[in-house]
Amino acid sequence: MDEKAAVVALAALAQPMRLRVFRVLVGAGPGGLTPGVLSATLDVPASTLSFHLKELVHAGLAAQERQGRHLIYRPTIEHMNALLAYLSAHCCQGTPVAGCTPFPATDCTDC
Template identity: 45%
Template sequence: MNDADAVKALGALAQGDRLAAFRLLMQAGPDGLASGEVAGTLAIAPTRMSFHLTTLERAGLLVTRREGRRIVYSVAFEKMRGLLGFLTEDCCGGHPEICGVSSRLNQEDC
């Protein structure tokens, strides 16, 4: 991950509703949730939630798939791991274990 991609991803997460949606989708795992489910769970108007989910998708943090009439969002786990790795790669002089970074960041799935 480069600086520009990290800034874009962090900027997308730097808003309360988007951060809450991202965390909810992290909990949902690879199956994800439909946008209406995210909006309902977080008590956010569906049109506003759609805007926030699109922002996260454009930042590369979410992926979508269509299931009939529903659009299902899920976390782009590889991109999320890349962001976490980018943030910690220089931690403590190249010793990320000091920062408490789990070795799971290098695994293929969560």
């Protein structure tokens, strides 16, 4: 991940509702969720949710797929892991320190 992509992703997550949406998507895992389920879960109007989902997709943190008449939104776990790896790449300047483990300490692609 480069600096520009990291800034876009962090900016998307810097808004409270988008952070909530992303966390719910991550909790749902690869199965994803429909906007209706997200709206009900977060108690947010569909139009507001749509705006936030668009921003998460633009930032590469979520993906949208059409299944028949429904849209499914999924977290882009690879992009999330890349962001976390970018943020922790220089952790402790490469010196092992208790509690300082560069990300990913475990592989979360199958979460």
